[in-house]
Amino acid sequence: MSDASLLAIRDLHVTYATGDGPLPAVRGVDLTVERGQIVGVAGESGCGKSTLASTILRLQPSNATVSGTVLFDGRDVLTMRWGELRAVRWAGASIVFQGALHSLNPVHRIGDQISEPLRIHNPSLADRASRQRVGELLDQVGLDPQRARSYPHQLSGGQKQRVMIAMALACDPELVVADEPTTALDVMVQAQVLNVLSTLVRERGVGMMMISHDLSVLADLCDRITVMYAGRVVEEGPARRIFVEPLHPYSAALSAAFPRVGDPAARFAPSGLPGDPPQPWLLPGGCTFAPRCPRAAEVCLPAEPPLTSYGEERSAACVRIGEPDAPSVEPASGHVS
Amino acid sequence: MTDLAAPRLSARHLARQRRLASYRRTWRAFRRHRSGVAGLAILLVFVLVALAAPLLASSDGLDVTLANGPVLGAPSSHYWLGTDDNGRSVLTLLIWGSRISLLVGLSATVISMVIGTLMGLVSGYFGGWIGRITFRVTEWMLVIPFLPLAIGLATVLGPGLFNIIIVIGVTSWPSTALLIRSQTLSIKERAYVERAEAIGGGRWHQMGRHVLPNVMPMVFANTTLTVAGAILTETTLSFLGLGDPTRTSWGSMLDSAYQVGAITTGSWWFVIPPGICVVLVVLAFTLIGQALEEVLNPRLRARR
Amino acid sequence: MSLVADPGLVADSEEPGARSRGRGYGSYVVAKVLGSVGSLLFMLLVNFFLFRVLPGNAAQTLGRGRLNTPAQVAAFNKAYGLNHSVLDQFWIFLKSTAHGDLGLSVKYRLPVSQLIVDRLWPTLLLVGVSTILSTLIGVYLGIRGAWNRGSVFDKVSTGTSLTLYAMPEWWLGLMLIAGLGVGFAFVPGLFPTGGLHSPDIVDTNSVHGILDTIWHLTLPVITLTLAYLAEYSLIMRSSLLDELGEDYLQTARAKGLRDVVVRNRHAVRNALLPTTTVIALNIGFVVSGAITIETVFSIPGLGQLSTEAISTPDFAVLQGTFLVASAGVIGANLIANLIYGWLDPRVRT
Numbered sequence: 008m009s010d011a012s013l014l015a016i017r018d019l020h021v022t023y024a025t026g027d028g029p030l031p032a033v034r035g036v037d038l039t040v041e042r043g044q045i046v047g048v049a050g051e052s053g054c055g056k057s058t059l060a061s062t063i064l065r066l067q068p069s070n071a072t073v074s075g076t077v078l079f080d081g082r083d084v085l086t087m088r089w090g091e092l093r094a095v096r097w098a099g100a101s102i103v104f105q106g107a108l109h110s111l112n113p114v115h116r117i118g119d120q121i122s123e124p125l126r127i128h129n130p131s132l133a134d135r136a137s138r139q140r141v142g143e144l145l146d147q148v149g150l151d152p153q154r155a156r157s158y159p160h161q162l163s164g165g166q167k168q169r170v171m172i173a174m175a176l177a178c179d180p181e182l183v184v185a186d187e188p189t190t191a192l193d194v195m196v197q198a199q200v201l202n203v204l205s206t207l208v209r210e211r212g213v214g215m216m217m218i219s220h221d222l223s224v225l226a227d228l229c230d231r232i233t234v235m236y237a238g239r240v241v242e243e244g245p246a247r248r249i250f251v252e253p254l255h256p257y258s259a260a261l262s263a264a265f266p267r268v269g270d271p272a273a274r275f276a277p278s279g280l281p282g283d284p285p286q287p288w289l290l291p292g293g294c295t296f297a298p299r300c301p302r303a304a305e306v307c308l309p310a311e312p313p314l315t316s317y318g319e320e321r322s323a324a325c326v327r328i329g330e331p332d333a334p335s336v337e338p339a340s341g342h343v344s
Numbered sequence: 345m346t347d348l349a350a351p352r353l354s355a356r357h358l359a360r361q362r363r364l365a366s367y368r369r370t371w372r373a374f375r376r377h378r379s380g381v382a383g384l385a386i387l388l389v390f391v392l393v394a395l396a397a398p399l400l401a402s403s404d405g406l407d408v409t410l411a412n413g414p415v416l417g418a419p420s421s422h423y424w425l426g427t428d429d430n431g432r433s434v435l436t437l438l439i440w441g442s443r444i445s446l447l448v449g450l451s452a453t454v455i456s457m458v459i460g461t462l463m464g465l466v467s468g469y470f471g472g473w474i475g476r477i478t479f480r481v482t483e484w485m486l487v488i489p490f491l492p493l494a495i496g497l498a499t500v501l502g503p504g505l506f507n508i509i510i511v512i513g514v515t516s517w518p519s520t521a522l523l524i525r526s527q528t529l530s531i532k533e534r535a536y537v538e539r540a541e542a543i544g545g546g547r548w549h550q551m552g553r554h555v556l557p558n559v560m561p562m563v564f565a566n567t568t569l570t571v572a573g574a575i576l577t578e579t580t581l582s583f584l585g586l587g588d589p590t591r592t593s594w595g596s597m598l599d600s601a602y603q604v605g606a607i608t609t610g611s612w613w614f615v616i617p618p619g620i621c622v623v624l625v626v627l628a629f630t631l632i633g634q635a636l637e638e639v640l641n642p643r644l645r646a647r648r
Numbered sequence: 649m650s651l652v653a654d655p656g657l658v659a660d661s662e663e664p665g666a667r668s669r670g671r672g673y674g675s676y677v678v679a680k681v682l683g684s685v686g687s688l689l690f691m692l693l694v695n696f697f698l699f700r701v702l703p704g705n706a707a708q709t710l711g712r713g714r715l716n717t718p719a720q721v722a723a724f725n726k727a728y729g730l731n732h733s734v735l736d737q738f739w740i741f742l743k744s745t746a747h748g749d750l751g752l753s754v755k756y757r758l759p760v761s762q763l764i765v766d767r768l769w770p771t772l773l774l775v776g777v778s779t780i781l782s783t784l785i786g787v788y789l790g791i792r793g794a795w796n797r798g799s800v801f802d803k804v805s806t807g808t809s810l811t812l813y814a815m816p817e818w819w820l821g822l823m824l825i826a827g828l829g830v831g832f833a834f835v836p837g838l839f840p841t842g843g844l845h846s847p848d849i850v851d852t853n854s855v856h857g858i859l860d861t862i863w864h865l866t867l868p869v870i871t872l873t874l875a876y877l878a879e880y881s882l883i884m885r886s887s888l889l890d891e892l893g894e895d896y897l898q899t900a901r902a903k904g905l906r907d908v909v910v911r912n913r914h915a916v917r918n919a920l921l922p923t924t925t926v927i928a929l930n931i932g933f934v935v936s937g938a939i940t941i942e943t944v945f946s947i948p949g950l951g952q953l954s955t956e957a958i959s960t961p962d963f964a965v966l967q968g969t970f971l972v973a974s975a976g977v978i979g980a981n982l983i984a985n986l987i988y989g990w991l992d993p994r995v996r997t
């Protein structure tokens with residue numbers, strides 16, 4: 008099945024070499040995106056979401072070592088030749104980067120930046136045709152085509168984000184990776200941008216991988232959701248079901264964390280979860296979530312639980328699913344509703 | 345009584361410990377810069393030589409009337425680095441010259457740092473016309489070419505050790521002032537200064553209590569770079585005949601070497617060693633300064 | 649036609665942030681020109697205080713060697729307006745400077761302005777050629793070093809630049825004179841050790857004469873190029889390193905651009921902008937180099953004129969060369985700033 012998938016990530020490991028030693032950011036992640044499907048990736052800050060996204064186009068920084076496979080249309084991105092890779096980049100899969108505010112070159116016109124990938128992937132494209140295409144793209148994301156002559160500093164945050172989306176759609180890619188396309192935007196603009204993105208993706212039937220802190224947003228937009236914790240997948244399944252009846256205690260905490268309007272900090276703190284996510288270079292033994300888990304027990308400590316299937320296309324990595332609530336090893340200070 | 349004193353003492357103790365810990369952290373990070381450590385090692389050698397000059401070579405060796413070596417004699421077993429046009433040992437001159445070069449470099453830097461820090465703090469911290477004027481003056485000073493100004497000032501003041509220190513000090517502060525200004529501006533935005541303002545501490549009090557301690561690390565890194573520049577300037581001014589004629593520095597050695605035609609006669613021992621000393625010391629300060637900057641400036645550090 | 653029928657989206661393009669936030673190039677130019685005028689006035693003030701007020705007795709400093717009798721002193725004071733208040737004196741100074749009257753040289757018994765005009769060309773030639781060469785080579789080295797950070801090339805180039813930067817440029821000149829001018833051991837001297845022309849050249853404008861001048865300028869130009877290059881390559885390297893951390897380069901790479909294109913079209917172009925301003929600020933440093941190099945290579949330019957004035961001391965000449973050097977630096981700075989503003993859309997629009 009994986010061969011027919013648009014994107015199939017298998018057993019992906021990414022480790023950064025840092026001054027303080029190796030830092031495992033992604034540890035054995037499996038993830039599949041089918042054509043026309045929207046897959047959400049959720050998790051707290053630092054759990055490796057952006058790292059995962061960057062490996063899809065082999066854009067990881069030079070201090071990263073990667074192992075595993077990233078099959079795009081059945082071909083492994085991590086081992087393909089440079090020429091082939093360049094062809095896949097943007098024409099096959101494009102990325103809306105996290106923090107789009109800095110992802111545009113400040114000294115080039117918006118229009119030139121959008122048409123740049125058009126020209127590389129289709130060198131015979133005439134000037135007029137490419138200008139027309141840029142106008143169409145801007146129009147589709149709700150911007151005046153005249154904006155093509157603007158520089159990034161002349162646009163608001165939401166407009167820049169929309170330019171990024173227009174750029175990502177420029178070459179009609181089969182896959183769009185959106186890495187928190189709406190952080191740093193206020194709630195109103197956030198909703199608009201998400202609306203634009205999901206509408207366009209649905210209309211064209213392209214696959215999308217959407218990264219967010221916010222499980223509620225993903226539950227609305229996506230078909231399936233992957234929840235990550237400390238570089239690993241802890242739960243995977245249909246979007247609504249993960250949100251409504253999560254299996255893993257971490258997903259439960261995320262789905263309980265309803266965003267409070269106007270307070271960006273509170274938005275991402277899973278309610279009732281004590282403590283911070285572990286430092287990637289100092290992972291606790293056993294289940295990495297156990298120190299913060301309200302349901303942690305003796306059985307969680309010996310080994311990291313594997314991702315286990317729980318019927319109808321759902322899987323989770325927790326040994327205590329289905330067990331009755333036993334007294335915790337450590338009394339947790341907060342509680343999940 | 346003891347109950348009251350104990351927490352105060354421990355609070356201060358804690359603060360001191362925290363500062364010590366941060367110094368230790370800085371030092372550990374600094375040690376990772378191989379070039380910075382090399383610079384420090386070179387500098388230590390020169391400082392030791394300067395301090396131990398009387399032990400290494402008698403100051404009689406500087407006296408022209410007591411000199412009895414050959415005129416511009418090549419290196420020999422007696423004169424390891426040969427002799428100058430007066431028959432003095434070049435090695436002795438070199439050792440004593442390190443004192444003047446380092447002294448002038450460091451003292452001029454102190455003056456430059458004091459002026460630069462003051463101007464930078466004032467122009468960054470105060471709004472209104474005081475801030476604006478000090479900033480403008482700094483900018484204007486920055487475009488005035490440094491050497492012509494220093495030459496003019498040195499000629500007007502006349503030669504002398506003290507004067508040359510003044511000249512370098514009062515002409516080299518603008519870049520420091522700009523750096524301190526930008527640091528002050530960014531620190532001013534931070535919460536604790538605002539809080540202090542809300543509580544109503546005086547402006548100078550706030551500056552001394554909150555802003556100055558925070559810009560100090562950058563001042564320190566900048567200092568080492570300024571010393572490098574000051575030593576270069578001292579050498580150049582002395583070479584142009586504006587140094588103290590009664591004292592030997594590396595610059596004045598090069599000046600007399602040039603005047604007596606050591607270049608054309610091939611008396612390399614009189615020209616190369618002082619130059620190499622200048623290069624080594626300036627390089628040492630530059631390397632230390634760069635390493636410190638990278639350690640203390642989080643933006644640069646993130647880049648590594 | 650818009651796919652999204654969301655009125656909020658379309659209305660959004662009218663929000664205040666959508667319009668240009670820049671002040672426009674025109675007001676940028678005005679601000680920069682006014683700033684330069686301010687610098688110019690400040691420089692004149694410094695000049696005035698330095699040579700007329702600070703020495704105490706201006707008649708002594710400005711007229712040293714010429715004024716022997718009290719009558720002469722009185723006449724001098726009158727001529728220079730030294731019997732007026734300081735403010736009036738400054739006004740007189742401004743007026744005469746504006747008229748190109750920079751006083752008389754004690755040493756040459758000639759108007760300083762004439763001396764400066766006579767000596768201007770060698771300096772411009774020397775500084776111009778070395779600046780162009782060093783900028784080109786320095787920027788190239790900086791780009792290569794930053795792009796291949798930590799490579800052997802980077803290490804060698806940075807190490808050399810730092811060493812050159814730590815070296816008094818005139819000492820480097822002396823070394824080159826000794827090595828390539830005088831010659832050592834059995835190596836003969838290849839270049840002249842100083843001057844601008846060989847004594848046997850009759851017509852300096854003939855082909856032979858021009859070649860001779862080029863031959864004379866080779867060593868000084870090499871020296872100055874090496875001295876400036878150090879600084880420029882270090883600046884270019886660090887500003888390109890700054891750019892390399894930026895997110896938009898990741899975008900460019902993701903688009904499928906070749907590395908060379910990412911480098912040249914995106915990173916280098918942006919890194920050149922801050923470099924322009926830093927290079928502008930370093931023009932003062934260029935002047936310093938010219939002064940000492942002309943002295944060492946006996947090139948009859950402005951630098952040599954001013955160092956020769958030190959021993960007399962010929963204050964009128966020092967004042968004049970200081971004035972010209974400062975005005976030149978301020979002017980060059982203005983030009984660089986205007987170019988910068990024109991290249992950077994964040995300023996231009």
Ligand SMILES: Nc1ncnc2c1ncn2[C@@H]1O[C@H](COP(=O)(O)OP(=O)(O)OP(=O)(O)O)[C@@H](O)[C@H]1O
Pocket residue numbers: 023024025030032050051052053054055056057058059068070105220287
């Ligand atoms: N270039 C790098 N070098 C070293 N460590 C890195 C690098 N990039 C990321 N990391 C580390 O890898 C871990 C995962 O980072 P990543 O950016 O993938 O997290 P994320 O899930 O996207 O977080 P956020 O939600 O804040 O964007 C973090 O601990 C981060 O500090």
Ligand SMILES: [Mg+2]
Pocket residue numbers: 056057058105186
């Ligand atoms: Mg991220």
